Amino acid sequence: MKFSHTISLFSLIFINIFIIKVDALWPIPKKWSKGISTLKIHPSIKINFNNRFSDPFIQQTIHAATQRLQDFLTNEKFSPPNKNNLPPIDLTFKILESLNIELHTENVELSLDTDESYDIWIPNASPLLMTLKAHLRAKSVYGVLHGLTTFSQLIYADSGNDEMLIMPFAPHRIFDSPKYRHRGLMLDTSRNYYPVEDILRTLDAMSWTKLNVFHWHIVDQHSWPVASEVFPELSEKGSYDPKNMIYTKRDIETIVHYAKQRGIRIIPEFDMPGHTAAIALSHPEIPIGTMQYAYEPPSGQFDPTANATYAFIDKLITEMASWFPDKYFHGGGDEVNLRCWYDAHKVQEYISLTPNTTNKTNIDDDDSEIISETMEPLVHKFVTKQHEIIRNQGKIPMAWQELIVNQRLNLGKDTIVQVWNGDDNVKRVVRAGYKVVSGPAGFWYLDCGHGNWLGNYVEGNSWCGHFKTWQWMYSYNPRNGLSDKEAELVIGGEVLLWSEQADATNFETTLWPRTAVTAEILWSGNYDSTGMTRNVREALPRLTEFRFRLVGRGIRAEPLQPLWCARTGTCDRP
Amino acid sequence: MKFSHTISLFSLIFINIFIIKVDALWPIPKKWSKGISTLKIHPSIKINFNNRFSDPFIQQTIHAATQRLQDFLTNEKFSPPNKNNLPPIDLTFKILESLNIELHTENVELSLDTDESYDIWIPNASPLLMTLKAHLRAKSVYGVLHGLTTFSQLIYADSGNDEMLIMPFAPHRIFDSPKYRHRGLMLDTSRNYYPVEDILRTLDAMSWTKLNVFHWHIVDQHSWPVASEVFPELSEKGSYDPKNMIYTKRDIETIVHYAKQRGIRIIPEFDMPGHTAAIALSHPEIPIGTMQYAYEPPSGQFDPTANATYAFIDKLITEMASWFPDKYFHGGGDEVNLRCWYDAHKVQEYISLTPNTTNKTNIDDDDSEIISETMEPLVHKFVTKQHEIIRNQGKIPMAWQELIVNQRLNLGKDTIVQVWNGDDNVKRVVRAGYKVVSGPAGFWYLDCGHGNWLGNYVEGNSWCGHFKTWQWMYSYNPRNGLSDKEAELVIGGEVLLWSEQADATNFETTLWPRTAVTAEILWSGNYDSTGMTRNVREALPRLTEFRFRLVGRGIRAEPLQPLWCARTGTCDRP
Known part of the structure; x- marks a missing residue:
């Protein structure tokens, strides 16, 4: 017994050195064992893919991905900031001859249920092996990516x-799969516009962190960049520049295709009934609520009482659903301002015509109970109709938390509800039986901490508080405080960039490397393989190295520390 | 009397419309009257400069500056975000034929005492004038710039x-001169490195805001990028990359010349005796204090007891003083850690050998009184010698506040003391009789608000608190709470970027447009011509327009608001 204890202890140490110790990968794989030999790799290493399947998408996607890999091998020549993370130069000269890719299914659908797992086997530099071959196996093409x-x-x-090139720490054995199925980045392209190439570059960087959802908050009250072909006037009058600051159908096809080739789903959001003021620029006659009281200038909401509203959104959603192939379609639903409706003459008229609806005039400004009582049925009416339209297109709606938390609507139970604040709200929504994607303002809103963007407001802070440091972001657990059963309904999370104070000049440093932090929590989870909570001490050298990879690959990721610290790894708080 | 009252009232209204109302210029001129006609300008407008002076620098500088102006005229084609700031298209077609430059002295020295004033006279589109000529007059070539x-x-x-092109609101009559003589931007190029071209581009942007000092915090504890020719080993071992991440003598000449051609002085800072750890990499034998207790990793200070220290800094300062022509030379002096010295064996030995110095061993860790008592004479000794060396080179020292506020040294009264926190410290230093340059951490430190850069520190905030919003920065008055006489000693201020979390990837959006805010306070002062405190409501549309000019000129200045707000100017807090 004593002897076997010794062995256990030995293997524990062994595991600590060769399995738990990690240096480089971000996000960190589920299981990863490594060794102590260093292989050499030629940039033109043979990459074999025996395509047993007929789908041309597979062939094309794997070909493009191996091409990107080979571009990295040729051009990246990455040298980590901290040379101590590498072994000393190895004078043996064992070359990794090839990488063999095995794909196990021909299903090419990219969805919430796609199997993204993969495993990698890289041999030892054993003198017994004549040629060294690496193997990559996956159940789907996205796992291969x-x-x-x-x-x-x-x-x-x-x-x-x-x-x-070198590959240290061989042999490698990696079994990897994600903790969460929905791992997203939300970008708001309405408050400020982003050129298509910026979005494509962002998709590249996302793919390197294994994020799989680009939640495209494509329109909002400030501008309408989508060049609808059914309603071309929307972008002609509602975009910032109908020539240069729009997304055409072709742009969207490009982006959707580019994303899919990187394992990323595009979920578009057409936020309604609030946040729709930009539509008024082309459709002043189409029902919009009063221009007061909706949260930001310019304010305005759809009129939920008019048939024209529903005719309009039916055509719009039908067109947009055909442009975005994903199964999910985000209908928004946040920050509906009931007072905005309540004060509108047309809505008042409608209420007085509708039986069983309280109608009191001359109420106090703050008589929010009456406003809720009379207006919430209108939210219900609107969202019911909107979701019906979405479903008629074969889609499942996503919706912001307010519809459940504030308006307590009964939505289809397959709806994904996006929670943007509070563990309590995550709990409330899963207890109501909905799937949750969590992207809390207090942890994962990248825009916070830049002061208030409203004019004439000296002391104004961001409504969502101070800057979210990467360390703080890393501490968020989307399933915090939930039972195992409840936790299952939390299918993922998102990191979000609202663009009041961001545009093409500064969004990239705002996104990176912090977006990678959320990506690791969502791919790798909050706990390591020993059940310990992941910590920033272990994460920092890996994140630092990853940040330098991002910069080398053309992404403006901001520095976390002085280069001296990145190189020595010795700037931890004493 | 009643009649003359009426006239006064009328002229007051007139002044309000045509003088006080401002739209475009940043920083705002001291006096500016404008009209209602629009002139046309051809990009190749004649620019005449009758150089009555023999100095070739004048000829060359004015020529280069007019060339830059003509490049803007040809390429900028600036259209303001808010079209309402422009008059409607004017169908008259009065062309401004020429700009005539008059220079009134041939002194080309660029110093604290340079007369930077200028005035501009642009005529009305009067049908009586056959050819329209603009006039620019200045007392120095820098005023012309x-x-x-x-x-x-x-x-x-x-x-x-x-x-x-058009020039609206003619006739213009501008009389302009700066409120403060020292208007600086400090950049730390030690914690992270910036390529020369980034510094040159920054000098361009600075010149557009009329800043006149680039305080180059060129070395610090993390790296030593200056390629000294006397001590080449300093950068060979102490820079981040002795090939690509250094500033050679030639680089510095380029930067100094480029800056002077834009009216910007370069004041280099060689911070001593603290913040010098990078020297230990090449001079482990040259006296450095213990490697503990100095504020950041890697820590280390000069040994103030060893003669070799003084021999070293004599040679170093002598060389560097010859590279940087400015009259002022910043010797640093911040954050000297007395405990770091107190614990050093060599210092202990020295104390016991020095008469009249208390020497107690085995004191408590926190017995700061004894540490101060025994170590402050060493700060005195070091700084006295260092300033003597600086003065031997014909320079006047700048120094951080600690030498006055903490160590209460008696420095030469022409020393400029840089205060980095607190109105109280400004007061203390001017009352001690020194000139002050104020760049308060609480208002003008651009790096704050990004969390702590030390590792293993989840909840760590920036030591200097949260992000300094442009609105907050605009509220700082360097002469706050001072008598008129005291205020005179506050000769300027600086906005500062420490580079723990900044490098070439993100520094430009961190600098701009916020640096322009400090620039306006320092050029235009905190009060408008009616004596009212300048306010963010008036400033926002001007700053917004200036930000778009910066972007158009290739500077990554971050957005202040959604483009919709920039265009409509209607996003003030209700």
Whole structure:
């Protein structure tokens, strides 16, 4: 017994050194064992893919992905900031000859239920093996993409030979799959506009962190950049520039295709009935609520009482649903301002015509109970109709938390509800039986901490408080305080950038590297393989290295520390 | 009497409309009257400079500046975000034929005492005038540069004619001069490195805001990028990359010349005796204090007891003083850690050998009184010697506040003391008789609000608190609470970027447009011509327009608001 204890202890140490110790990969794989030998790799390493399947998308996607890998091998020549993370130069010269990709299904659907797992086997530099071959296996083409991303992060410049690369710490054995199914980044392209190439570059960086949802908050009250072909006047009058600051059908096709080739779903959001003022610029006659009291200037909401509203959104959603192939379609539903409706003459008229609806005039400004009582049925009416339209297109709605938390609507139970604040609200929504995607303002809103954007407001802070540091972001657990059964309904999360104070000039440093932090929590979970909560001490050197990879790959990711700290890893708080 | 009252009232209204109302210029001129006619300008407008002076620098500088102006006229084609700020298209076609520059002295020294004033006279589109000529007059070549900068901001694209430009609101009459003589931006190029071209671009943007000092915090504990020729080992071992991340003598000459051609002085800072750890990498034998207790990793200070220290700094300062022509030379002096010295064996030895110095061993860790008593004479010794070396080179020292506020040294009364926190400390230093440059951490530190950069520190905030919003920065008055006589000693201020969390990826959006806010306070002062405190409501549309000019000129200045707000100017807090 004593002896076996010794062995356990030994293997525990062994595991600590060779399995738990991690340096490079971000997000960190579920299981990863590594060794102590260093392989050499030629940039033109043979990559074999035996496509047993007929789908041309598979062939094309894998081909493009291996091309990207080979571009990295040729051009990246990555040298980590902290050289101590690499082994000393290895004078043996074992070359990894090939990477063999095995794909196990031909299903190419990219959805919430896609199997994204993969595993990688990279051999030891054993003198017994004549040729060294790496293997990447996955159940779906998207798993292959994740595996290639991981593979690329195992490779460094060979400081002794410009022509070659090295892969230290072989043999590698990686079994990897995500903790959460919905791992998103939300970008608001209405308050300020982003050129298509900025979105494409963002999709690239997202794919390197294994994020799989680009939640495109494409329109809002400030501008309407989508060039609808059914209602071209929407962007002609409602975009910031109908020539240069729009997204055409073709742009959207490009983005959707580019994303899918990187394992990323595009979920568009057409936020309603609030946040719709930009529509008034082209459709002043189409019902919009009063221009007061909706949360930001310019304010305005759909009139929920008019038939024309429903005719309009039916056509609009039908067109947009055909542009965005994803199964989910975000209908918004946040920050509906009931007072905005209550004060509108047309709504007042409607109420007085509708039986069983309280109608009191001359109420006090703050008589919010009466406003709720009379207006909430209108939210219900609107959302019911809107979701029906979405479902008629074969889609499932996503919706903001307010519809459940504030308006307590009964939505279809397959609706995904996006919670933007509070563990309590996550709990409330899962207890109501809905799937939850959590992206809390207090942790994962990247725009916070830049002061208030309203004019004439010296002391104004961001409504969502101060800057969310990467360390603070890393501490958020989307399933905090839930039972196991409740936790299952939390299918993922999102990191969000609202664009009041962001545009093409500064969004990239605002996104990166912090977006990667959310990506790791959502891919790898909050606990390591020993059940300990992941901590910033272990994460910092990995995140630092990943940040330098991002910069090397052309992403303006901001620095976390002085370069001296990145290189030495010795700037932890004493 | 009643009649003359009426006239006064009328002229007051007139002044309100035509003098006080401002739209475009940033920083705002001291006096500016304008009219209601719109002139046309051809990009190749004649610019005449009758150089009565022999100095080739004048000829070269004015030539280069007018060339830059003509590049703007040709390429900028600036259209303001808010079209309402422009008059309606004017169908008259009065062309401004020429800009005539008059220079009134041939002194080309750029110093604290340079006369930077200028005035601009632009005629009305009067049908009586056959040819319209603009005049720019200044007492120094640097005043001319500021005048050309102002001139360029009066010009917009002609929406009716691609080939032409317009200058609305003629006639213009501008009398302008700065409130403060020292208007600086400090950049720390040690914690992270900035390529030379980034510094040059920053100097361009600075000149557009009429800042006149680039305080170059060139070295610090993290890296030593200056390629000294006397001590080449300093950058060979102490820079982040002795090939690509250094500033050579030639780089510095380029930067100094580029800056002077834009009216900007370069004041280098060689911070001592603290913040010098990077020197230990090449001079482990040269006296450095213990590696503990100095504020940031890597810590280390000069040993103030060793003769070798003084021999070293004599040679170093002598060389650097010859590279930087400015009259002022910043010797640092902040955050000297007395405990760091007290614990050093060599210092302990020295104390016991020095008569009249208390020497107690085995004191308590927190017995700061004894540490101060025994170590402050060493600060005195060091700084006295250091300033003597600086003065031997014909320079006047700048120094951080600690030397006065904490160590209560008696420095030469011409020393400029840089205060980095608190109105109280400004007061203390001016009462001690020193000139003050104020750049308070609580208002003008651009790096604050990004969390703590130390590792393993989840909840760590910036030591200097939250993000400094432009509105908050605009509220700072460097002469707050001082008598008129005291106020005179406050000769200026600086906005500062420490680079723990900044490098080439993100510094530009961190600098701009907020640096322009400090620039306006320092050029235009806190009060308008009626004596009212300048306010963010008036400033926002001007700053917004200036931000778009910056972006158009290739500076990544971050957005203040959604474009919708910038265009309509209607997003003030209700």
